[in-house]
Amino acid sequence: VNLNTAAMKLLVLAVQLGAVAFGILVGLLFYGAVS
């Protein structure tokens, strides 16, 4: 599998963006629960 294609880079970029958004949501929910 060729990893250095635009599709692969976009895929990883999208996953990382999703991870950031999901992480912020997790942080908000966690802090809301403990505070």
Added chain:
Amino acid sequence: MRFLGWVLMSAAGMVLLAASLTVLFLGMRDVMDVGGACASGQTGYEIAVECPDGAWSVPVAIFAGLIGLGIHAWGATHLPGPRWLALAWPALFLSLGWNFWEYGLDPPQESGMGTMWGWVVCGALFVLMGGLPLLGALGSSSARRRLFWSDAPPHVTRTRITAAELAVRNPDIRFAGRTAAEALGGRPAGHSAPPAGDGGAPTGPIPAEPGPEDRPALTDDLERLAALHRRGDLSDEEFRAAKARLLEGELSP
């Protein structure tokens, strides 16, 4: 680990990192709401300001964030695309610097205090500490490309090739002093290796017939050629010319 595994690992680390930074940001605001310092638990001193409920999560978030950073970095070094490790530092200092600025310019305490210059100075320092590296990370097109559109590193994209394939790609490469063709021709065990260098046709036994049938045809041809050369039926020049023709014919599209 395969591609999907590295994607999941880097994403999991990023979730932990982003969650930790969020908790740190919110926890800091809660502590600043009570004046910026607090204490809790059993102490020998009288506690002036009790910590808000979630304050314990602030130090926890620091370590969790570092762990998340490590997990993310480990996974991301195997992937193409974003390289966001360099953004963690600006994210930390700019988000906390925001708090310093906001609370410094507009303290929430009911004591009626004006601007908290100590916090404003901290805010300025944090913005510099986070902003300057961010400018560096975004400042040039090559830096931006590295940040968002990197190639997967060579240790991931590198493919294993056999000695025969290497010989075809680099006919002049030498293995322990022998040319690729000679090396591929091989010698039965127990016989000494031919002398290094290009001088004259080496003498010695004719190598064994081509090996397993699944070997590429080119390898077999190279082996036969090398055997003829070694036996003396082909001069050095004839051997080189024949080998070149063989390789060109095989390599041409």
